[in-house]
Amino acid sequence: MLRLSKKVEYALMALRYIVTSKDDIVTAKEISTKFSIPHELLAKILQKLKKERILESIKGVNGGYRLEKSPEKIKLTDLIKTLDGDFSITECIHGQSEDDCNMFKDCTIKTPVNKIQKELESFFETKTISDFV
Amino acid sequence: MLRLSKKVEYALMALRYIVTSKDDIVTAKEISTKFSIPHELLAKILQKLKKERILESIKGVNGGYRLEKSPEKIKLTDLIKTLDGDFSITECIHGQSEDDCNMFKDCTIKTPVNKIQKELESFFETKTISDFV
């Protein structure tokens, strides 16, 4: 239904929170409490953002997260690809060639669908965390 | 994951088929066979398109469907709204006011999310069946 996943929503709220926080380091607990997001779930999200080098993590007591990339460099496409694993408006698109689809041998809408995919992707490329601050 | 539903995909294929068909009237059977789409499922889709006055139906033997609107007037947003019931990138958006969201009492991303929603909606407004023919 063309909907942002909760993971991405949570990530946006968390990133905004981190960006605007007066503290250098912010814990997953703090964010999950603030927004009533299940702690374990948010923790996983932040861990993925760390792997993607969007966040930097500090382990142990007094640990937490802080930005590794600057807000204007964190694109919405990156969040979607990292957290949802993919960015494609149809199952048959995997970011590769236009001819990969073998789901419908007589599918006639490959070309326009690919065009829309590319346009959408460009659109989300232009959206960064800066737009959320 | 920001994906078009199968319903919308099927609708696009079906509409394109109807538009480019040399026959005045096309049956659901013909289309479902052509693309290996489950017949009952496609039938429901076409019925919804009929209610939306995108298609016109003819009952009984030799019945079927034909376009009621011209291809350039059938927008992708219409298909999504009709078939998926809604068009919103987040649960808290229902096309109404920006302040309807009560999911997160401290949600801080309402405004930017609403902006993106509107931009996306405009984008899909510009896409019509003409783009698929």
Place this chain on the structure above:
DNA sequence: ATCATATACGACTATCTTAGTCCGAATTAA
């Protein structure tokens, strides 16, 4: 009239994805 071929429509089921939980680590400052 009857029959075969269509659409119309609601209820149901199956499948897949997403969201959320649980458990046990490893790390580190106090």
Place this chain on the structure above:
DNA sequence: TTAATTCGGACTAAGATAGTCGTATATGAT
């Protein structure tokens, strides 16, 4: 040593999507 934190995988729950089934209704052809 302890408490607070990140890390990682496996699991379960919930919800949305996809697909099925049964029946009714309309209508042209025989």
